[in-house]
Amino acid sequence: DARVTQTPRDKVTEMGQEVTMRCQPILGHNTVFWYRQTMMQGLELLAYFRNRAPLDDSGMPKDRFSAEMPDATLATLKIQPSEPRDSAVYFCASGSGDTQETQYFGPGTRLLVL
Amino acid sequence: GQNIDQPTEMTATEGAIVQINCTYQTSGFNGLFWYQQHAGEAPTFLSYNVLDGLEEKGRFSSFLSRSKGYSYLLLKELQMKDSASYLCAVTPQTTDSWGKLQFGAGTQVVVTP
Numbered sequence: 001d002a003r004v005t006q007t008p009r010d011k012v013t014e015m016g017q018e019v020t021m022r023c024q025p026i027l028g029h030n031t032v033f034w035y036r037q038t039m040m041q042g043l044e045l046l047a048y049f050r051n052r053a054p055l056d057d058s059g060m061p062k063d064r065f066s067a068e069m070p071d072a073t074l075a076t077l078k079i080q081p082s083e084p085r086d087s088a089v090y091f092c093a094s095g096s097g098d099t100q101e102t103q104y105f106g107p108g109t110r111l112l113v114l
Numbered sequence: 115g116q117n118i119d120q121p122t123e124m125t126a127t128e129g130a131i132v133q134i135n136c137t138y139q140t141s142g143f144n145g146l147f148w149y150q151q152h153a154g155e156a157p158t159f160l161s162y163n164v165l166d167g168l169e170e171k172g173r174f175s176s177f178l179s180r181s182k183g184y185s186y187l188l189l190k191e192l193q194m195k196d197s198a199s200y201l202c203a204v205t206p207q208t209t210d211s212w213g214k215l216q217f218g219a220g221t222q223v224v225v226t227p
Contacts, residue, residue: 043217056214091156105156
């Protein structure tokens with residue numbers, strides 16, 4: 001049963017601290033997406049990669065957020081320094097890269113910045 | 115950019131039918147997805163429409179009219195477990211960004227006994 005995995009599932013931190021979220025896409029999927037979900041803004045695309053290359057990160061605050069794919073089995077999203085307004089659920093999703101591009105979401109990381 | 119509208123909440127009785135409408139205004143359009151999201155969980159794929167018409171998948175059906183910028187998701191024989199948020203999402207036209215989904219705010223469906 002192939003699934004996207006994310007760690008940690010929950011993270012509580014203090015303002016100013018660095019936060020790193022990790023995602024393992026489904027084996028064989030070549031597209032990885034990072035989303036943020038809040039009650040006010042809904043589900044927003046932050047960045048995505050195809051074949052480990054960043055395609056679009058226009059949804060991401062560049063000054064504090066960074067996204068990378070060190071290898072095909074790991075994607076990371078870092079926030080440094082974190083702020084209370086970053087509190088949200090962060091989802092990673094992966095897709096096979098075909099034109100339908102059904103995305104399979106991981107369970108999410110629930111982040112609370114105090 | 116994309117503007118996607120769907121109702122905030124709908125309530126229906128177990129066993130009934132509910133239709134969730136989604137309208138979109140886009141600068142380019144490739145296809146439309148519907149996702150289901152239970153509270154505290156991740157969105158899960160329900161359906162994908164790229165051509166006009168109705169796609170049926172068990173109790174769920176999805177319809178698309180590209181000329182009208184309109185889609186609906188039809189849930190039949192409602193069950194309590196169908197209580198969830200239903201998200202409409204569109205993909206743009208360019209081949210470089212066909213995976214780039216933009217989501218609507220979601221419609222919260224409440225199924226009552």
